[in-house]
Each structure stands twice: as C-alpha cells, then as structure tokens.
Amino acid sequence: MTSLDLKGTPHRRFNPLTGTWVLVSPHRTQRPWQGQLEQVQRETPPSYDPSCYMCPGNKCAAGAHNPDYRTTFVFDNDYPALLPDTPTADTNLDGLLVAKGEAGICRVLCFSPRHDMTISGMEVGISSPLGRCVGATVAGIGRTSFHQLCADL
Numbered sequence: 193m194t195s196l197d198l199k200g201t202p203h204r205r206f207n208p209l210t211g212t213w214v215l216v217s218p219h220r221t222q223r224p225w226q227g228q229l230e231q232v233q234r235e236t237p238p239s240y241d242p243s244c245y246m247c248p249g250n251k252c253a254a255g256a257h258n259p260d261y262r263t264t265f266v267f268d269n270d271y272p273a274l275l276p277d278t279p280t281a282d283t284n285l286d287g288l289l290v291a292k293g294e295a296g297i298c299r300v301l302c303f304s305p306r307h308d309m310t311i312s313g314m315e316v317g318i319s320s321p322l323g324r325c326v327g328a329t330v331a332g333i334g335r336t337s338f339h340q341l342c343a344d345l
C-alpha cells in the first residue's frame with residue numbers, strides 16, 4: 193500500500209464522532225492571496241477589470257492568459273482542491289486519524305465575460321449558455337474515472 197502524504201495530498205478523513213467523511217485539501221494553502229482590501233463600493237462595478245484573474249484576455253494567477261471569451265469559459269483551476277493523480281492510499285492511526293486519498297478534477301467556470309455580471313442578472317436555465325456550459329462540464333467529468341468535481345463559480 194502506498195503511504196498517503198496527509199500534509200500535501202487531497203484526501204478524506206473520517207470523523208468517528210459524527211460518522212462522516214470530510215474532504216481535506218492541504219495543498220490549497222499554496223494559493224495566492226492578495227490580502228483583503230476593503231474599498232468603498234462603487235454604484236456600478238466595471239464591466240471589465242484589468243486586474244481580475246478571470247476577465248477575458250487577462251493573466252491568470254498561475255501566469256497563463258485567458259482567451260478573449262464571449263460567453264462562458266471553463267478551465268482547470270490553477271490551485272485545485274483535488275488533484276487527478278492523488279494516490280488512493282489509506283491511513284489509519286489507531287482509529288484516531290482515518291484518511292483516504294481522494295482524486296478529482298477542479299474546474300473554474302466563468303459564467304460571463306462581464307466582470308460586473310451576477311447570476312441574478314443572467315438568463316439561467318438548462319438551454320442558456322450557462323446551463324449548457326455547466327451540463328457539458330459535468331458530462332465531461334462524468335466520462336473520467338473520477339467521482340469528485342469541484343467548481344468555483
């Protein structure tokens with residue numbers, strides 16, 4: 193059995209008090225954080241923000257550039273909660289720490305090229321661009337051997 197790196201590998205941990213499993217993604221501490229800066233809320237947010245990691249054409253957190261997308265855009269999360277190559281090893285330390293490796297895919301779904309768009313302002317439904325994008329993404333994940341899907345909307 194392969195040993196599981198509990199400090200760097202996505203895994204599930206069993207909580208013997210509740211009898212439930214909890215997803216743990218310790219490698220997520222490597223995500224960039226720009227610090228919380230509070231600003232006075234503008235009446236109308238900009239439709240494009242040149243410093244946003246998800247706006248069309250902008251540089252992502254990991255350095256790649258987004259395409260100049262016009263509807264929805266889906267890409268693999270640069271700092272995913274789950275990793276596809278995580279071993280399926282188990283750990284059991286005297287029943288106090290029970291964990292299982294958990295593989296998966298995390299995708300980011302930009303539901304609009306407009307930085308100021310909210311879901312409440314969009315057409316939603318199964319035949320909308322957003323609905324079709326979510327359906328295609330979930331269907332694509334369903335063709336993999338993974339059972340876990342994380343989506344950052």
Ligand SMILES: [Zn+2]
Pocket residue numbers: 240241244245246247306307
């Ligand atoms: Zn944006």
